[in-house]
Amino acid sequence: MKAQQAEYKRMMGEEYHELDMVVAQINGHPYEHNIIGKHFRRLIENCGLRPVVFHSLRHSSTSLKLKLSRGNIKAVQGDTGHAEARMVTDTYAHGFDADRKLIAQEMDTGFFAKVESAATGTTLGAKTIQQLKSLILAHPELLSELLKGIKDEEKLPTKTS
Numbered sequence: 001m002k003a004q005q006a007e008y009k010r011m012m013g014e015e016y017h018e019l020d021m022v023v024a025q026i027n028g029h030p031y032e033h034n035i036i037g038k039h040f041r042r043l044i045e046n047c048g049l050r051p052v053v054f055h056s057l058r059h060s061s062t063s064l065k066l067k068l069s070r071g072n073i074k075a076v077q078g079d080t081g082h083a084e085a086r087m088v089t090d091t092y093a094h095g096f097d098a099d100r101k102l103i104a105q106e107m108d109t110g111f112f113a114k115v116e117s118a119a120t121g122t123t124l125g126a127k128t129i130q131q132l133k134s135l136i137l138a139h140p141e142l143l144s145e146l147l148k149g150i151k152d153e154e155k156l157p158t159k160t161s
Contacts (some may be wrong), residue, residue, distance in 0.1 A: 107143065
C-alpha cells in the first residue's frame, strides 16, 4: 500500500493530500467507512471467515498489544491513539480476566505453599493468607515482585549449625 501511495503521490503531485493514512484514495483522502466496510465484508466472505466489522481489527490489535506489553496502558494508549488511558482500561480490561484467574491459581499453588514452608516452622493463618490473596488480586503487578523475592531468598546461603 505504501509503494502504491508513493506512486499516487508522484502521479498527482501537488494534488495529492498527504494525511499519513494506511489506506487512502488516489488523491490521499480517506475512504468513507462504508466503502472500507464493504470491501472488508467481501474479503471475509472470500476467505470463508466468520463475519466481523472492520473496527474489530482495532479491538483485537489493542487487546493483543496490552497482553504483549504486560498491561502497559500508557504505551498501548499512545500506540493506538486513544485520548485517555481510562478508555483503554474501560474497554479492554475484560481481556485480563483469564490472567487474573491464572495469578490466583499461581498464588495458591506456588507462592502460598512456599510461604507456609519457609516460615520457620510456623504457618500463616488462613485469614492472613486470604488477605494476601486479596491484595495480590487487587494489585497483580505485585506477584512478580513477591515471586522474585522468594527466588532471591532461595539463592542466599543458608546458615549451618
